Amino acid sequence: MNLFAEAFAWLTSEELANSSLPLGEAFGQHLYFSFVTVLIAALIAVPAGYLIGHTGKGREIAVGITGAARALPSFGLILLLVLVLGVTRSELGAFIAFVLLAIPSILAGAYAGVEAVDRRTVDAARAVGMTEWQILVKVEAPLGLPLLVGGLRSAVLQVVATVTLAGYVNLGGLGYYIIQGVPLGRFDQILGGAVLVIALALVLDGLFGLLARVVEPQGLASRTQRRRADPATAETTASA
Amino acid sequence: MIEFRSVSKQFPDGTKAVQGFDLTVPSHSTTVFVGSSGCGKTTLLRMVNRMVEPSAGQILIDGEDVAKTDAVQLRRRIGYVMQNSGLLPHRSVLDNITTVLRLNKTPKAEARERGLALMDTVGLDRALAKRYPSQLSGGQQQRVGVARGLAVEPNILLMDEPFGAVDPIVRTELQQELLRLQRDLGKTVVFVTHDIDEAFLLGDQIVILKKGGVIAQQGSPEEILANPADDFVADFVGANRGKRALSLKQVDGRTIVIDADGKAAGVLHEGAA
Numbered sequence: 423m424n425l426f427a428e429a430f431a432w433l434t435s436e437e438l439a440n441s442s443l444p445l446g447e448a449f450g451q452h453l454y455f456s457f458v459t460v461l462i463a464a465l466i467a468v469p470a471g472y473l474i475g476h477t478g479k480g481r482e483i484a485v486g487i488t489g490a491a492r493a494l495p496s497f498g499l500i501l502l503l504v505l506v507l508g509v510t511r512s513e514l515g516a517f518i519a520f521v522l523l524a525i526p527s528i529l530a531g532a533y534a535g536v537e538a539v540d541r542r543t544v545d546a547a548r549a550v551g552m553t554e555w556q557i558l559v560k561v562e563a564p565l566g567l568p569l570l571v572g573g574l575r576s577a578v579l580q581v582v583a584t585v586t587l588a589g590y591v592n593l594g595g596l597g598y599y600i601i602q603g604v605p606l607g608r609f610d611q612i613l614g615g616a617v618l619v620i621a622l623a624l625v626l627d628g629l630f631g632l633l634a635r636v637v638e639p640q641g642l643a644s645r646t647q648r649r650r651a652d653p654a655t656a657e658t659t660a661s662a
Numbered sequence: 663m664i665e666f667r668s669v670s671k672q673f674p675d676g677t678k679a680v681q682g683f684d685l686t687v688p689s690h691s692t693t694v695f696v697g698s699s700g701c702g703k704t705t706l707l708r709m710v711n712r713m714v715e716p717s718a719g720q721i722l723i724d725g726e727d728v729a730k731t732d733a734v735q736l737r738r739r740i741g742y743v744m745q746n747s748g749l750l751p752h753r754s755v756l757d758n759i760t761t762v763l764r765l766n767k768t769p770k771a772e773a774r775e776r777g778l779a780l781m782d783t784v785g786l787d788r789a790l791a792k793r794y795p796s797q798l799s800g801g802q803q804q805r806v807g808v809a810r811g812l813a814v815e816p817n818i819l820l821m822d823e824p825f826g827a828v829d830p831i832v833r834t835e836l837q838q839e840l841l842r843l844q845r846d847l848g849k850t851v852v853f854v855t856h857d858i859d860e861a862f863l864l865g866d867q868i869v870i871l872k873k874g875g876v877i878a879q880q881g882s883p884e885e886i887l888a889n890p891a892d893d894f895v896a897d898f899v900g901a902n903r904g905k906r907a908l909s910l911k912q913v914d915g916r917t918i919v920i921d922a923d924g925k926a927a928g929v930l931h932e933g934a935a
Contacts, residue, residue, distance in 0.1 A: 546748025549713055550762050550810065551738030564752055639752035641794025 428610035429617060438614075443598050445618075452595040452622065455585040459517060460578055463524035468570065471532020475566070476558050484533060488526035496523055496584045504591050512591045523584055524577040531573015535566025567637045575630035582623045586615075596622065663689050664710060664818065664850065669719035671705050671875075679705040680875030683719070688867065689817070692844060692851040696861040697871035697878075703854045706875060707820050710852065711740045723818065738762055741811030741819040741849070745826045747803040749795040749810070755781075756791040759809045766814065780809040785839055801832035808840070812847070821853045825860070837863055858899050862887075870895055 432438060438445055474480045496519060503515030539562050547561045548554075589597030599615030602608075664687040671680040680702040687693045695703040708714040709721055712733040721728045728736055749758045756777045757764075763773040781788055784805040795803055804824055811819055825833045837860060844851060844864075855861055861868050862883040870878040870886070872894060879891040887906070890896035900906050907922040910930060917930035 540751075542744075542746060542748055543750060545713075546742075546744060547750065549708075549711065549737060549742040549744070549748070551734050551736075551765060552761075553734050556765065561750060641752050641754070641796055 425609055425613055429613035432608075432610040432614040433617070438599075441599075443594055448594060448596050448598055449618075449622070451588070451593070452582070452585055452597075452619075455516070455520065455588055455593070455595055456578065456581045456626075459520040459524055459581050459585070460528075460574065462517070463521045463577060463581075464528050464574065466521070467525045467528035468532045471529045471570075472536055472558060472563065474529075475533035475536025476554070476562060478537075481533070484529060488529055491522055491526045494522065497587055497590075499523075500587050500591060509591075513593055516588050516591055516593055520581055520584060524581050527573045527577040527580065528570075529573070531570045531576075532566070534573075535569035536562045537566075538569060539565045564639050565642075567639065568634055571630065571634045571637050575627065575634065578626050578630060579623055582626060583619065586619055663687065663722075663724055664852065665720075665722040666706070666709075667720040667722065669706070669709065669716045669721060669875075671702070671709070671714060672717045678874055680716075683875045683877070685869060685877065685880070687850065687852055689850045690848040691866040692853055692864055693867045693869060694853045694855060694861040694865035695869050695871060696855055696858055696865075698856055701871040701873055702875035703856075703871050704822055706871075707822055707852055707854045710818070710820055711737045711742060713737075738766060739814060739816055739818075741814070741816040743804075743807045743811040743819065743821045743824045745823045747795065747807035749803060749806055751795055754792050754794060755786070755798070755806050758795065758806055759813055761810060762814050776813065777809075780812055783812065783843070784809045799832075800828045801836060804828060804836055805839075808843075812843075817850055819849045819851045821851060823855055824853075826855070826857075833860075840864060862899075870898060 471484070474484050499519040499522065500516055503519050504512045507515045536558075543565070544557060544561060547557045552560065585595050586597030586600060588595040589599075589601040596615055596618045599618070600612050603611035603615065666683050666685040666687075669680060669683045670678070672678050683702075683706060695706060697703050705714055709716050710723070710728065712728055712731075715729070750761070753761070756774065759780055760768075760773040760777040763776060764770070768776070778788055778791060781791065786802060786805050786809065790798065790802065795806065798806065807824065811821075825836050828836065841864065851864075853861075853864055865883060867880065868883055868886055869880045872878045878898070879886055879895045886895065886899060887901055890899060890901055896902060903922050905921045905927065908919050908927060911918045911920050917932070919927045919930050921927045
């Protein structure tokens with residue numbers, strides 16, 4: 423039997439069902455780590471990104487920080503933080519590492535979204551009497567939402583992949599099977615675990631793909647073109 | 663009445679856009695700032711609603727120094743119409759028109775009624791209310807821009823080259839609409855353009871600007887044509903060429919008006935106008 427068949431056999435085996443970490447619980451832990459990480463990262467990165475995008479200040483610093491943070495080796499960072507904070511607080515250490523990894527994409531999505539709004543639109547909003555806060559909330563945020571969702575989407579993918587390492591510091595998740603399989607030489611289990619992580623990542627990516635369509639503001643050029651292609655609306659446009 | 667009192671503006675990069683500018687814009691009439699690009703006309707316009715803060719000098723609206731007002735509140739009571747309409751792309755036509763009404767907490771139903779009435783005023787079909795700006799033609803977008811400018815029933819309407827980006831036929835149409843609107847509404851309009859023909863058509867008072875916001879001449883179109891202050895003005899208004907350098911010729915007992923190219927421009931009716 424080839425390795426893939428063995429991996430799928432393991433996924434449906436009694437052994438997994440009776441494992442010390444049941445599959446459902448591993449999924450739950452993986453999702454919990456991913457969700458909380460992205461939530462915390464978004465709470466930090468979205469306001470910061472909006473501030474940078476709206477004021478145009480601090481852009482260089484943001485680009486520098488995000489570039490540096492992206493280059494951080496996640497495995498090393500988790501081990502370092504767990505060692506520094508102590509094994510009793512390994513969950514905190516892991517969260518800090520995951521959040522640091524998630525921030526760059528979200529920050530970039532938030533400020534790029536705001537920056538991409540036509541300056542003339544912002545100028546007009548200010549000229550008719552919107553406060554700076556209203557400009558941000560009513561104009562820049564909705565128009566920049568697709569790029570922010572794009573940032574969240576890549577952050578989620580990165581986090582789901584990286585949370586696999588939680589297994590290495592005894593925090594469970596789908597990585598548990600992979601990391602447990604390594605010393606045992608159980609390649610079917612390692613591959614089976616990896617397939618689970620990939621499947622989860624694909625499902626979440628698909629969900630964010632749908633979300634990206636939902637949040638695309640109405641009235642933007644791409645939608646209009648789609649509508650113009652529709653002969654029924656083209657006719658009413660001509661008569662109007 | 664809008665008064666500019668020795669207003670200057672120097673931008674952070676050192677450009678002196680305007681220096682020592684003095685002008686009184688009378689109420690209920692149209693004043694046109696006209697000049698080539700870089701003459702500071704847009705800067706002057708944007709100082710009225712504090713989109714640009716002067717480096718020196720004062721701007722008074724009905725005797726009140728605008729620098730002492732709250733900028734946001736000031737902008738909400740001054741209509742502003744700009745080139746490329748400046749509409750919010752993610753909001754429908756009606757929402758765009760009623761933006762400021764809603765900011766001022768006008769109830770939704772009332773704002774809606776006012777918005778639809780304004781669509782009639784500027785000659786937009788009410789059926790377009792739910793469309794988005796990108797689904798409208800350039801001329802329709804400008805009409806929405808004008809409707810939005812009028813929504814709060816401002817005394818002052820600032821117009822920054824509002825018809826600069828539409829084709830000549832639509833521009834003529836919009837200019838005629840603005841003349842009609844102004845006859846009905848009698849707002850204090852400050853209009854910026856680089857097109858002298860547009861200035862002569864729309865302006866009760868014309869202010870011709872040279873580089874640095876220097877007034878080359880101000881007055882009614884008739885006064886400027888009759889007596890250009892200097893060669894710059896004469897050249898700018900084209901008083902000695904083309905369709906403005908007209909001469910008379912007697913043909914079969916009637917007086918024909920001939921332009922500089924020798925083409926017949928029309929028939930002279932003595933005593934008319």
